[in-house]
Amino acid sequence: MEILIIGAAGMVGRKLVDRLCADVKLGDRQITSMTLFDYAAPEEPEAVFPISSLGGDLSDPAQATRLVAGRPDVIFHLAAVVSGEAETDFDKGYLVNLDGTRQLFEAIRQQDYFPRVVFTSSIAVFGAPYPDAIGDEFLNAPLSSYGVQKACSELLLMDYTRKGFFDGIAIRLPTIVIRPGRPNKAASGFFSNILREPLNGEEALLPVSRDVRHWMASPKTAASFLIHAATLDLQSVGPRRALTMPGISVTVGEMIEALERVAGPERAALIREEPDELINRLVSGWPRNFDAARATQLGFAADVSIDEIIRIHIDEELGGTIK
């Protein structure tokens, strides 16, 4: 089985690559080769099967054609201009997130075969006001260009699938916590920062109040969602191929309590409250809770708890212990 991963250098992409290299199989089929693609060629990991790594621009129509020329059996499409950049650079967001995705779908159609296509969408397809828990039949009313680009891509994926051009599924990932690496400027970054930095023995700023609630999954679980989406029998899914992934709905206060339980109160004491008006305003428009009934029924499984999400980070990123 040949696999193509577009956006392989991103945080979720790297988790997926590592997992596939370790598993050597996808479902019950042996992986025979893997192609990794990103804007800059991703690092090639150790693997028992051949891996090729390519860099390029997905908004170039010829790029998608080259990528699918070898007719990979499974295509993971994770590449995107992130939401902040898509909001400030309107043209670039549409060029990459919408046109790039459509060109990929079209290149697959032109190859005239039937691969599985797994596309990472986002809960940014939703916009306030929300019900208490957003169900599988709630409308897409994005409040960002990024959300519109993801919602349109979902619709295209469903149409290409319905027409038999490929076998697609779009999965809407929760906010990923704990993102490894350094703090970034993403408005949602604090959800990771307030756990990751104290685990590193460093101070973290909390820009919102402790009763802010959000929808989360660990990087490990995000990789599991992608693999499940690639191997699932989609006949039973029907034509609605965009699925909200199960997450856990927790408040900032519950996150801090979990940090205390897992890492001790002296770590939790490293969180300093510094309210940020802009971030508070943005967060107030974000989804807080979902009822991801369809995905759950189809075997997608959320993280167990925020405590477990913290333990996953300690295990995967800190070598199993807190220094």
Next chain:
Amino acid sequence: MEILIIGAAGMVGRKLVDRLCADVKLGDRQITSMTLFDYAAPEEPEAVFPISSLGGDLSDPAQATRLVAGRPDVIFHLAAVVSGEAETDFDKGYLVNLDGTRQLFEAIRQQDYFPRVVFTSSIAVFGAPYPDAIGDEFLNAPLSSYGVQKACSELLLMDYTRKGFFDGIAIRLPTIVIRPGRPNKAASGFFSNILREPLNGEEALLPVSRDVRHWMASPKTAASFLIHAATLDLQSVGPRRALTMPGISVTVGEMIEALERVAGPERAALIREEPDELINRLVSGWPRNFDAARATQLGFAADVSIDEIIRIHIDEELGGTIK
């Protein structure tokens, strides 16, 4: 006030043009000129203000730029490849219905002004299974390429509006009954045929059972929706700019009873049942009923009854009497 109507030669477009020529005003503002555009240049009606009529291809990117160069105050965008053709000619459907619409929006953005843009969407953005009455928060899950193209266009309109590039509103029209003219091959054509042909003293075929329920509006009411959408204060509408228009939900049996009441039993006797397997299958996936609460609250008003819809046809198309 200058008005541009794209798709002015279509059935709803002609009703809108006639109404504006008669009103001479749009809301409380005098109409100073009107430009009509369609694939072939529309007929120029009599009017007290200057009208120019143009033909061309909206999928040509330069066409939209030319159309908005004069900075019309209100732009009605009604042009589309119809659902049947968009389904059989995949590329043409996307080229006109999605790319053509996006190019129009982009041409307006490049003009750097703030017109009102009224876009006709469709209840084809929805797909079965449905609740008993489809509410304003129900998901878009189209089961046709046409529906996907309309749903993506709605999302783009909302984003261009949110970014301040224009002041847009998308209205999802019910099925229009009674369509004037001759029977056509559209799968939904029978909803009009079973009323229009008997009113002309001719036989009509009924391909479905009498308990089939559907969502309808008259051509006159469709034109009223467009005018209300062009003049409504949109500040109160908020960012969700795609509205399901109010219609009436009636069964085929109720339509035939109304025909008897308005035109007599001998007209209703001209309907001959001839079940069609394909049409029955298509119809089973169509929406039957909506709760168009938001549009109703914003002052969009449905037809009063199917009896009234028949009377509107007699009045507007048959000179007020049945021959």
